[in-house]
Amino acid sequence: MADRKLVDGTWAKELDQPVDLVIKTKCPTKWKIVDMESGKAYIGTDKNKTFQYWEPVDNERLKNIESELKELNKQLSKHIRFIDDTYEGLKNPINAARRWLGR
Structure with missing residues (x-):
């Protein structure tokens, strides 16, 4: 082999x-x-x-697919960063609520 x-x-x-x-x-x-x-x-x-x-x-179709994939990846990354940034500001209040509720 x-x-x-x-x-x-x-x-x-x-x-x-x-x-x-x-x-x-x-x-x-x-x-x-x-x-x-x-x-x-x-x-x-x-x-x-x-x-x-x-x-x-065909190469043109493949380039279009790759271009669309890159654009979708950029949008998804931006969305994930937004979620991460939003959640970061909520961590302390959530942890405080958990401590207060005893969970």
């Missing part, structure tokens, strides 16, 4: 024999797979023919 280097620098064991990875779904276009060795991404298709189940993600 050989090892294969993945794009993130980690290694994956190569098996002696191939295995089938099967997805049964009524909505194939919601699925995405990524070859972690090459970095190429594929989206499921509704073509029910061998070797046509997956089609490459």
